[in-house]
Amino acid sequence: MINKVAAAVLTAGLIAMTAGFISSFVYHPSTPVENAFVIEVQEGAGGAAPVEETGPEPIVPLLASADIAKGEKLTKKCASCHKFEKGGANGVGPGLYGVVGNAKASHDGYTKYSDGMKEKGGEWTYEDLNHFLYKPKDFISGTAMSFNGLKKTQDRADLIAYLRTLSDNPVPLP
Template identity: 50%
Template sequence: MSSGSDTVHSNRTNAILGALLGTLLFVQTVRIIDESFSAPESSHSEAAHKADAKDTAKSEQSSAAEAESFNKALASASVERGAGLVKQCQICHNTEEGAGKKIGPDLYGVVNRPIASVEGFNYSAALKSKAGGKWTFAELNKWLNDPKAYAKGTSMSFTGLKSETKRADLVAYLNTLSKSPAPLPK
């Protein structure tokens, strides 16, 4: 008979120990989750902030170098070659004053025009997020290099011009599509 009571006693002990271990496991899980949401500022987050600041500084230096390089290319750009390159743009965009939109907004007066600002054109959310800026030479260079990287989620299907010289030629031509073109860099 002792084996029967030993079994009951053993089952009861196992049940109590199981409940205790389960409770401890639950409490520890809650603590881990709580710490992950309310971790105080630590040296790790300070290091991450410093790394982000360094990345931002490198990115700004890289952008400045890219802009300088593009300005040099723009100073020697060929409007004639740009006129040839714009033909691929004209599949989706008008380039003549007052011609209005096609699939994309018109490109007449695009240089220094506010981004996502053509009245009546339904821009993608990606491009609307850039509103507030202008289509400067530098911004057009970034856009024409890789529209999908410039505005992730853009609906423009153009894959970009990888040649800086071709981008400069095209931007120089687009600059002529205005009553008062912007002065090109010297």
């Protein structure tokens, strides 16, 4: 009786292996198949071409629907160096109350601006803040700000919308 069971199991295994072997010829031909689409690659030395970064997306269209509460939460990343209260003391960096629309490198009582910040000139417009918060060191060469930037466009919009509220006379939305 045990011999018959063992023989049945071995026979079933042999049939399964044979069926698998035969089906591999039926369903997987040995001739190569053409790709569904062709990926064209430029030939030349140097490997992959460098990706050119174009900078941040425009922020103005997102400001009207930005979440000011989320922007305020994002300031926790900034609070180790900046203060946000009206008339508050400066920290490692200048206070940011009234920054939107204010002249660059001009916060009262703050004297540690980098030469790059002083030379940049102009006012902190919505787009300038967008570029600066995206990559500070790219926007202002030589800035002392060690922050790497906010990569998410919506985060920058939320933060800039919150900074806009820190003013006695907020700059109108474009």
